[in-house]
Amino acid sequence: MKKWNLVLLISSGIVILDQLTKFLVVRSFKLYESIIVINGFFNITYLRNKGAAFSFLADSNSSFILPFFIITTLAAIGVILYLIYEEGESHPFYLPSLSMVLGGALGNLIDRIFRGGEVVD
Template sequence: MKSKYIILSAISLPVLILDQITKVYIDRTMDLHTSITVIENFFNITYMRNKGAAFSFLANFSYRLPFFILISLIAAIVIIVVIRRLRPDQKFAAASLSLIFSGAIGNLIDRVRLGEVIDFLDVHWYGHHWPAFNVADSAICVGVFLLAIDMFIEERRQKSLK
């Protein structure tokens, strides 16, 4: 088995399992819209449901569910195709894409199972709250950030080869 597929499995499976376990736990142990303070004036566990994408984008769009399911499936397929095309030395890119893949699949599972996504990580500064998010959202954000770093490094590497 090629190392990029080992990386995909080694990252995606644990992240996906953690995402789903935390969402099921929150759903079974908390009432919707309740909060548990973890760090005063900074971080709560708050059970929310999001019918849209980031910041509830398109939450009221009539075809939102099939749209988000389709987008998630397309994203997952594109990521697999891109990982297949990576060179063997592009392990950092494979890891970054694996995080994005696991996040897309984690939220896809929620949309298929519930018609919406469970969010519960609530970062705030006193009364100013960032929209609640989950492990899958975190994996996507970290993956995109790391992929941007990898692309910058790869561009510099390509320039140095010329």
């Protein structure tokens, strides 16, 4: 049970930070606006992505895209939970790493559902 408490703590913390930072960016930035945080290394830019990683399929206007991404995300969440269940304590970084990926997947799923199929990037 200790394993699942850690998963819940880390993944929910990631979801909260993810949604909070997205809320602040959407509230404070115009679309495509960018600020330099560390010159030459780290910028914050407000983008909306209808696609997957690197905007893959973002230009597709097909009605299957949103259900496809929701189903794919749910499948990924299922695989992550299975990996945690089966091998959650095999390496000290394995469980925290999977928990962070789980939190990111949940954050993007929330975006897809509540932001019109888009993810704030």
